[in-house]
Every structure is written in C-alpha cells, then in structure tokens.
Amino acid sequence: MNAVGESTATVGEYLYRGDAEVARALLASQGIESYVKAEDEGGLNPGFFSDYRVVLVVDAQQVGEARAALGLGESLFVPGEASATMLAHSRWAQPNEACGLLAGTDDAVEMVFCLSNRAASPIRYVIDPREHHGAMRYAERAGWSIVGAWHSHPGGDAAPSRTDVIEAPGGTWITMIVGTAPFGANIRAYRTHGYSIQELAIYSELPAGSSRLA
Numbered sequence: 001m002n003a004v005g006e007s008t009a010t011v012g013e014y015l016y017r018g019d020a021e022v023a024r025a026l027l028a029s030q031g032i033e034s035y036v037k038a039e040d041e042g043g044l045n046p047g048f049f050s051d052y053r054v055v056l057v058v059d060a061q062q063v064g065e066a067r068a069a070l071g072l073g074e075s076l077f078v079p080g081e082a083s084a085t086m087l088a089h090s091r092w093a094q095p096n097e098a099c100g101l102l103a104g105t106d107d108a109v110e111m112v113f114c115l116s117n118r119a120a121s122p123i124r125y126v127i128d129p130r131e132h133h134g135a136m137r138y139a140e141r142a143g144w145s146i147v148g149a150w151h152s153h154p155g156g157d158a159a160p161s162r163t164d165v166i167e168a169p170g171g172t173w174i175t176m177i178v179g180t181a182p183f184g185a186n187i188r189a190y191r192t193h194g195y196s197i198q199e200l201a202i203y204s205e206l207p208a209g210s211s212r213l214a
C-alpha cells in the first residue's frame with residue numbers, strides 16, 4: 001500500500017530497481033510518499049522505454065517538490081536551428097544511426113556537429129575519432145566546450161536505450177537523442193547519474209511556426 005493518490009506522475013526513470021528504491025527512500029526521508037513501478041507491473045506508456053522501465057511514481061500534486069528533492073528539473077537551451085540540423089542529418093543517414101557532438105555550456109547547446117558514424121550501423125554508432133578531434137579544436141577556438149554527444153534512433157523514438165545509459169559518461173555530459181519515428185520525429189536530452197536517467201527539458205527560441213519537429 002502507498003499513500004500516493006489516484007492522480008499520479010512519474011518523477012524519475014531508472015535502469016535498475018535498486019536505484020529507484022534509493023530515490024524512493026530519499027523522498028520518504030523528506031516526507032514525500034512514492035512507489036516504484038516496473039514494466040512487468042503494467043500500465044506504463046508503451047514506447048517510453050523500449051526495453052526496460054522502472055519508474056518512480058508520486059502524487060501529481062507533489063511532482064515539483066519530488067523533482068526538486070531528487071535534484072531533477074534542469075533545462076537545456078537548444079536553438080531551433082540546432083534541432084533542425086540534427087533531424088536533417090538523421091534523416092540523411094537513415095537507415096543508419098547519425099551521430100555527432102554538442103558544443104556549448106552545461107545548460108546551453110551553442111552548436112551541433114554532424115559527424116561520421118564509423119560503425120555505419122542502424123543500431124549503434126562510433127564517432128569518427130579524427131572528426132571528433134577536429135570538432136573539439138573548432139569548439140575551443142569558438143570559446144565553447146564539447147558538452148555532450150547526440151545520435152539518432154532511425155525510425156524509433158528518442159528514449160535512451162539500455163546501452164545509451166550504460167555507456168554515458170555521467171557527470172554533466174549531455175546525451176541527446178533524435179527519434180525519427182514515422183509518426184513524428186522528436187528530440188530529447190538526458191544526463192545520467194549511474195543508472196538513473198535525468199531528462200532535461202529542452203527549450204528554444206524558434207519563432208512560431210518555424211519548427212520542423214512534429
């Protein structure tokens with residue numbers, strides 16, 4: 001039994017149940033009731049995570065408080081033209097994954113690099129090391145850092161795969177994923193902390209009507 005009401009909200013996503021339980025205990029210590037729900041317990045939105053799902057659920061009225069308690073709720077500025085560039089490159093690269101690097105600061109992407117996928121695969125990517133180096137030098141000259149990497153999920157959605165989470169460097173590193181599902185492309189951004197996944201809310205200043213994202 002739990003004290004979460006009928007109106008619930010997901011506050012966190014985790015690769016392993018243990019990490020979700022740690023977060024649940026942290027919330028409990030601050031007086032916020034929550035419960036852990038895994039895919040085999042049913043009822044989750046299909047497609048949000050394609051091959052695993054452990055989520056932490058709270059009462060909808062406490063979602064802001066819970067996110068703050070868990071250190072979530074960060075946002076990331078991504079210019080509309082950067083999103084359009086990644087999407088175009090992703091479509092060009094199909095059926096293979098597209099990939100590249102993100103330059104900017106911890107909370108703003110200033111430029112995206114569209115680089116070669118040496119794996120030339122629809123299910124994985126390896127950024128060309130020489131291009132990687134060139135992008136780093138270019139970013140440095142512009143006064144930016146390489147703050148993350150992006151890749152596409154051809155024909156899929158923008159949720160991180162198990163591999164994406166396991167291979168992410170953690171810290172402030174940003175993982176952006178472009179999903180080019182036929183029903184509508186989408187772009188999402190994440191940080192990982194161990195096996196917990198923190199989605200970053202993307203905002204941009206695209207003029208109304210100029211976004212090409214569905």
Ligand SMILES: [Zn+2]
Pocket residue numbers: 151152153160161164177
């Ligand atoms: Zn991926």
